[in-house]
Amino acid sequence: MKPRKPSIVYWLGNNLYLNVTNRCPNNCYFCFRNFTHTLKGFDLKLRREPSPEEVIIELQKVINQKNWDEIVFCGFGEPLERLDCIIKVTKWIKKYHGKAVRIDTNGQGFLLNKDRAVVEELKEAGVDRISVSLNAHDTTTYNQICRPDFEDAYESILEFIEKSSKEFDLEITAVTVPEVDLPKMQEIAKEMEVKFRLRRLISCFW
Numbered sequence: 001m002k003p004r005k006p007s008i009v010y011w012l013g014n015n016l017y018l019n020v021t022n023r024c025p026n027n028c029y030f031c032f033r034n035f036t037h038t039l040k041g042f043d044l045k046l047r048r049e050p051s052p053e054e055v056i057i058e059l060q061k062v063i064n065q066k067n068w069d070e071i072v073f074c075g076f077g078e079p080l081e082r083l084d085c086i087i088k089v090t091k092w093i094k095k096y097h098g099k100a101v102r103i104d105t106n107g108q109g110f111l112l113n114k115d116r117a118v119v120e121e122l123k124e125a126g127v128d129r130i131s132v133s134l135n136a137h138d139t140t141t142y143n144q145i146c147r148p149d150f151e152d153a154y155e156s157i158l159e160f161i162e163k164s165s166k167e168f169d170l171e172i173t174a175v176t177v178p179e180v181d182l183p184k185m186q187e188i189a190k191e192m193e194v195k196f197r198l199r200r201l202i203s204c205f206w
């Protein structure tokens, strides 16, 4: 049987999604990648990371097929592992199609891009929305369920949320796992003046 080609671009409902990396500094016990390589028939296990030009070529094939609501950087990995790719592709989307762009992230963009002005660069590229999978109400719980490579991951995520919320339409999310104290998460969202969304335990970020 011919092996299925990995999908760089895939779609769910009215959104187009961009799968630009499979790398991630976390190892969440509930990560979708632990259970499958596919989602709704799309193979999201990349054999190699696509260049920004390859992402754009794949986008061109489908971007005019529907009046998509949003184009979302969200795949089997952490998109901010590839800041330059996000910036280049977002600029192209904004220049030629003017579509809303969202990044679904674990919020570790500062740790992954220490020498960069991440928030400013994303803003300048034209990103509209950011959804941060905070996933825990404190550091201990985060380290327990998300098992980050970075020691100070949780603190850095809070800093990322605080700075990004001034520039983008931003929400924080959590998955429905028993370790998470949802009222406390709602409190964090309220204090930081951002939206809160609960995600069903079916996927990475969606």
Ligand code: SF4
Residues within 6 Å of the ligand: 024, 025, 026, 027, 028, 030, 031, 032, 033, 076, 077, 078, 106, 133, 146, 203, 204, 205
């Ligand atoms: S759920 Fe998201 S943040 Fe966690 S390991 Fe998977 S891709 Fe990374």
